[in-house]
Amino acid sequence: MDLLRFATAGSVDDGKSTLIGRLLYDTKSLFTDQLEAVEAVSAARGDEYTNLALLTDGLRAEREQGITIDVAYRYFATPRRKFIIADTPGHIQYTRNMVTGASTADLALILVDARKGLVEQSRRHAFLCSLLRVPHVVLCVNKMDLVDWSQEVFERIADEFTSFAAKLEAPDLTVIPISALRGDNIVSRSDNTPWYDGPSLLHHLEHVHIASDRNLVDVRFPVQYVIRPQSTTVTDYRGYAGQVASGVLKPGDEVMVLPSGFTSRIAAIDTADGPVDEAFPPMSVTVRLEDEIDISRGDMICRPHNAPDATQDLEAMICWMDETRPLHVGAKYAIKHTTRAARTVVRGLQYRLDVNSLHRDESATELTLNEIGRVRLRTTVPLLADEYRRNRTTGGFILIDETTNRTVAAGMIIETR
Amino acid sequence: MSQTSTTYRVSHLDALEAESIFIMREVVAELERPVLLFSGGKDSIVMLRLAEKAFAPARIPFPVMHVDTGHNFPEVIEYRDARVAELGLQLVVASVPEALEAGLVREPADGTRNRIQTPVLLAAVEKYRFDALFGGARRDEEKARAKERVFSFRDDFGQWDPKNQRPELWSLYNGRHHPGESIRVFPLSNWTELDVWHYISRERLSLPSIYYAHEREVVERDGMLYAVNEYLAARASETPFTALVRYRTVGDASCTAAVRSDADTVEKVIDEVGATRITERGATRGDDRVSEAAMEDRKREGYF
Numbered sequence: 001m002d003l004l005r006f007a008t009a010g011s012v013d014d015g016k017s018t019l020i021g022r023l024l025y026d027t028k029s030l031f032t033d034q035l036e037a038v039e040a041v042s043a044a045r046g047d048e049y050t051n052l053a054l055l056t057d058g059l060r061a062e063r064e065q066g067i068t069i070d071v072a073y074r075y076f077a078t079p080r081r082k083f084i085i086a087d088t089p090g091h092i093q094y095t096r097n098m099v100t101g102a103s104t105a106d107l108a109l110i111l112v113d114a115r116k117g118l119v120e121q122s123r124r125h126a127f128l129c130s131l132l133r134v135p136h137v138v139l140c141v142n143k144m145d146l147v148d149w150s151q152e153v154f155e156r157i158a159d160e161f162t163s164f165a166a167k168l169e170a171p172d173l174t175v176i177p178i179s180a181l182r183g184d185n186i187v188s189r190s191d192n193t194p195w196y197d198g199p200s201l202l203h204h205l206e207h208v209h210i211a212s213d214r215n216l217v218d219v220r221f222p223v224q225y226v227i228r229p230q231s232t233t234v235t236d237y238r239g240y241a242g243q244v245a246s247g248v249l250k251p252g253d254e255v256m257v258l259p260s261g262f263t264s265r266i267a268a269i270d271t272a273d274g275p276v277d278e279a280f281p282p283m284s285v286t287v288r289l290e291d292e293i294d295i296s297r298g299d300m301i302c303r304p305h306n307a308p309d310a311t312q313d314l315e316a317m318i319c320w321m322d323e324t325r326p327l328h329v330g331a332k333y334a335i336k337h338t339t340r341a342a343r344t345v346v347r348g349l350q351y352r353l354d355v356n357s358l359h360r361d362e363s364a365t366e367l368t369l370n371e372i373g374r375v376r377l378r379t380t381v382p383l384l385a386d387e388y389r390r391n392r393t394t395g396g397f398i399l400i401d402e403t404t405n406r407t408v409a410a411g412m413i414i415e416t417r
Numbered sequence: 418m419s420q421t422s423t424t425y426r427v428s429h430l431d432a433l434e435a436e437s438i439f440i441m442r443e444v445v446a447e448l449e450r451p452v453l454l455f456s457g458g459k460d461s462i463v464m465l466r467l468a469e470k471a472f473a474p475a476r477i478p479f480p481v482m483h484v485d486t487g488h489n490f491p492e493v494i495e496y497r498d499a500r501v502a503e504l505g506l507q508l509v510v511a512s513v514p515e516a517l518e519a520g521l522v523r524e525p526a527d528g529t530r531n532r533i534q535t536p537v538l539l540a541a542v543e544k545y546r547f548d549a550l551f552g553g554a555r556r557d558e559e560k561a562r563a564k565e566r567v568f569s570f571r572d573d574f575g576q577w578d579p580k581n582q583r584p585e586l587w588s589l590y591n592g593r594h595h596p597g598e599s600i601r602v603f604p605l606s607n608w609t610e611l612d613v614w615h616y617i618s619r620e621r622l623s624l625p626s627i628y629y630a631h632e633r634e635v636v637e638r639d640g641m642l643y644a645v646n647e648y649l650a651a652r653a654s655e656t657p658f659t660a661l662v663r664y665r666t667v668g669d670a671s672c673t674a675a676v677r678s679d680a681d682t683v684e685k686v687i688d689e690v691g692a693t694r695i696t697e698r699g700a701t702r703g704d705d706r707v708s709e710a711a712m713e714d715r716k717r718e719g720y721f
Contacts, residue, residue, distance in 0.1 A: 003429040033699030034560075070582065072563045073556045075609045082429040084607055096584055103586040216425060225442045229475035237474060243439045243588070248425070272470035280425045284438040284471070297446050321584050336589050339446070398589045405570075405593040407583040 001079070004210060007086040007101035007134070009125040010111030015142045019111065019180035020074060020087060023202065026187045029076035071097050080206045094121075095128065095355065095370035096321045099410050102132035103396070106210045109138045109201075114147045114177070117157050123164060124355045130168035131317060131372070131412065133392055135213040137165065138174045138204060144193065145179040151195040167358075172208075176201050214281045218386070219247030219255070220308065220394050221279075221301040222338035227286055239270055239286035240295055245338065245393035247303075249279045249287065256304040257295055258384045263304055264291040281393075298340035300384040300394075308394055309416035310382040317353075317374055317388075320367040322401065322408035327367040327375075333408065337383045337397035344399070348376040374414070388412035430616055437464075437604040438471040439588060440567055444549050444602050445471075445478055447592045451549035451602075452509065454721065455481035455501075457493035458667040459624055460553030460605055462500070463613050466620055467604060468551075469504065480507035482547075484538050486530040487514040488648040488670040496625040511541035528648070529672045535719045539575040542599060549592065549600045552721045557609045558698055561713035567606050573597035575719030601721070610665075610697050611690050618683045630663045630681040641674035641701065665690075665697040674701045 010016040024030040074085040086101030088094075102108055108129040112122050122139075129137050139161050147153045158175040165173050176185055177193050178201060184190035187202045199207070224242040249255075253266045269279045270286040279285045287301060295301075302308060320327050327346060335344040352364035352373040367373045388395030399409040427435070444451050453468060455461045468477045483497060501508045513530050516522050521540060522533040542550065556563045566582055568590040583591050592600050605613070617624065635642040636655040642662055643649055648671040651657045662675035663686070680686040693700075712720075 001429050002426060003432045028694075031696045031699065032694045033696055070564045070579070072560075073607070074563065075557045075607070077429075077609075077611070082609075082612070100584045100586055104588075211426060214425070224439070225446045227472060227475050231475070234474045241442055241471070243435060270473075272473040280427075282427060282432055282435050284435040284442075286473075334593070336591065339443075341447075393587065396587045396589065398586055398591065400591055400593060405591070405595065407586075407591045410584070410586045 001077070001082060002210075003082050003084065004107065004205060004208070005084045005086065005105050006107040006109055006205070007088055007098070007105040008109045008111070009088055009098055009101075009129075010121075014111040014113050015180045016087075016111050019140065019142065019178070019186070020085060022180050022183055022186055023085075024074065024076050026183065026202070027076045027078055071101050078202070078206055083205065095124075095319060095372070098125065098128045099132060099319045099321075102129055102134050103392075103410065105132075105134050106213060107136040107138060107205070107208060108134045109140060111140045111142050112157060112161075114141050114143045114150075114153055114157065117153075118160050118164070120356050122161070126161070126165055126170060127168060127355050127358065130165075130170050131319075133389060133412075134171075135210070136172045136174070136208055137170055138176060138201070140180075140201065141175065141177050142180050144177045144184065145182055149177075149192045151193075154193075154196070174198065174204055174208075176204065215246035215391055216248055216280060217246070218306055218308075218391060219249060219253075219301070219303045220245040220386070220391065221247075221249060221287060222340070222384075222394070223295055223297055223299045223301065224339045225297060226295065237288075238292070239288050240301065241284070241286045242301075242339065243284045244279050244281045246281055246391055249285075249301075250277065251275075254304060255289070255301050256307055257289075257293055258300045258302060258307060259310050259382055260293065260295075260299070262291075262293045264289040264293060266290075298338075300338065302384075308384045308386045308391075310384055311416045312379045312382050313347075313417055314377045314379070314383065314385065314411075314413055315350075315374065315415040316377060316397070316411040316413045317372060318367070318399070318409045318411040319372050320369060320409050322406055323369045324404070324406070325401070325408075326369075327373075327409065329365070332402070334400040334402050335377070335379060335383075335397055335411075336400065337385065338394055340381075340383060342383065343380040343402075344377045346375055347378050350374040350376065375411075377411075385413050385416045387414060387416065430612065430619060433608055433612060434467065434470070434616070436588070436607065437467045440590070440602065440604040441468055441471040441551070443590050444551070444592065444600075448549040448600065450545070450547050451479040451551065452545070452547045453477075453479060453481045453551040454553065455483055455497065455508075456553075456667065457483070457497040457500075457625055458553065459613055459617065459628060460555065462622055462624060463608075463616055464551060464553045464604060465500065465504070466616075466622055476505060480509055482509040482511060482541060482550075484511045484534050484541075485513060486534060486669045486671075487512070488530060490625065490627055490664075490667065490670050492625045492627050493667055496623075509541060509545060511537050513537050516540065530669055531672055532715065532718075534669075535575070535715065538721075539719050542575065547599065548594065549602055551602050551604060553605055554603050554721055555605050555608050555610070555613075556603075558696070559712045561716060565603060565606070565716075567603055568592055569601040569603065570594065571599050571601055571719065575599070577601075577716045577719070579713065579717070611687070614683065614687045614690055618687060625667065627664045627667065629686070630661055630678045632659055633662050633675065634658070635660050635662060635675060642677065643674050644670070646670060664701065666701045676700055
């Protein structure tokens with residue numbers, strides 16, 4: 001059994017909560033006490049139907065105001081896969097939440113109402129998925145029962161979305177006609193859509209091929225922590241602990257350590273369960289090298305002929321996430337990139353991007369909450385960075401306000417010089 | 418690539434373990450004084466195992482802390498002490514009975530000490546200047562927890578502000594804080610109850626015996642089975658009886674209920690948990706039944 005993380009996007013009106021409720025219910029992941037609690041609250045509020053949104057709206061303010069504030073995580077499993085859903089709300093703080101949910105997602109599930117077709121929000125969802133490089137996108141055309149299971153309606157929406165997604169270099173795209181309320185094409189193929197020959201949603205989620213989404217080519221091992229036991233039984237042990245960001249490491253491999261540029265060979269790859277023959281993402285391991293080199297947290301183990309750029313100058317797309325202060329040119333922030341911490345100054349704001357029209361506003365002088373733009377950054381120490389499109393781990397970073405300590409931006413590196 | 422894509426597979430348990438180990442190493446690398454909350458419950462036992470793995474062959478580089486309500490299951494305290502000794506750890510006990518004696522907190526009228534744990538925990542955090550607290554909470558447990566971050570910021574009163582959480586992207590955790598503030602860290606955020614049991618089985622972890630089916634004298638109260646013991650007496654209207662039960666969660670002995678079960682091995686528990694239709698907190702925790710937002714309210718005050 002492997003693990004698939006997916007993010008859902010759409011508003012309550014699109015039937016997103018109903019869909020999640022159905023996936024949980026049909027995979028027996030919804031518990032009777034949860035359902036009873038939701039039924040009781042729905043009845044007390046005078047809702048006409050059991051409001052499955054209440055399942056994920058866990059906070060008092062959310063239930064009182066009938067809105068979803070934050071990303072909620074839900075879990076279900078089938079015999080083939082365990083699933084982690086990052087359920088991102090459609091209205092409030094939309095971009096910030098969607099970017100957060102999409103950052104770790106293997107797949108994004110976007111819902112549209114068959115009666116309405118693609119709306120501005122659908123395009124925004126698709127754009128953010130492409131910005132965050134979510135490898136698989138599923139468009140669920142929901143409420144097909146309300147358009148008489150019309151193949152024509154479905155195909156019109158599918159075509160429109162496909163051509164829009166092509167402009168975004170969207171990756172693997174699947175479009176499925178469903179009725180979340182009635183359960184059509186959710187767990188099994190529906191008799192109501194004989195013209196549809198694709199998989200049901202659950203079948204697709206269970207079988208979509210994610211193993212090759214990982215970058216197994218570029219060896220990138222950000223050193224997280226140096227393990228040096230102060231013990232009388234284990235002496236002279238010096239191991240570099242971390243999680244493999246990409247590539248495959250094997251004992252005997254020649255490696256280069258950045259930023260020093262020293263080379264050595266891998267002596268062993270240790271885990272608490274014993275040494276292993278190879279390490280690949282997302283394994284957490286401890287690497288030992290044949291030579292004693294000075295290595296510390298924030299350094300990167302890679303290959304001599306395949307290394308990230310060590311650079312203090314970055315071009316990046318950033319999503320601004322702070323409501324208290326906007327981003328300004330000249331402002332300084334703390335930056336966290338892999339296991340490396342530094343400071344950075346915003347050298348320039350090239351443009352602000354309108355996420356609906358994709359128009360670039362080059363006269364913009366600041367980015368406020370939920371705005372996205374392209375910036376030029378200069379850092380105090382070199383970052384060991386790849387382009388985000390090539391590597392989601394070594395290409396992503398966050399900015400932190402040094403006075404409030406809040407996480408104020410998510411960044412995706414476009415160029416490393 | 419076709420060959421690699423079929424070869425380099427990672428099971429869901431391995432992926433969860435790798436993520437939890439990564440989280441623990443981040444904390445030790447970036448924060449000054451971490452501590453792991455260890456109750457002797459199954460989640461904290463799994464967390465301790467992950468800590469062991471994260472820093473091997475070195476010892477776990479932080480102490481553990483037990484918030485002791487004084488209402489304990491003796492099997493759990495025995496287990497706690499044995500495990501701490503085995504791993505050579507420092508154990509800090511934040512004692513509710515001592516805090517009652519010192520007047521820091523007052524015994525609630527209903528006799529349950531769930532809520533008064535919080536000031537005792539916060540006092541210990543202040544005393545030892547801990548700035549990172551590993552907790553075993555999982556997002557699948559409860560709906561307020563479904564919105565909790567892995568690195569959860571707490572102000573200098575230990576409070577959680579759910580509307581003002583830091584966005585958490587990729588695996589870039591933000592542990593920055595000012596003196597007096599702290600971070601609660603939940604390495605098991607993405608684990609479910611079933612994942613925990615599969616891991617217990619895989620790692621052959623021993624657990625306090627009360628997690629497995631045994632006979633116990635209980636009373637039925639609010640639809641749940643409570644053990645009759647020195648902290649919980651049968652009321653006049655209740656008739657104690659002996660039942661075959663086990664505990665799905667281990668908390669304060671005065672408000673944690675048992676469930677009917679004949680699962681006396683880890684395999685049988687996995688089957689049982691896989692088939693159950695009630696959440697573990699819904700089935701066993703009187704403390705969560707107070708209101709729709711019982712957990713959220715306690716978390717805001719600084720609860721685990």
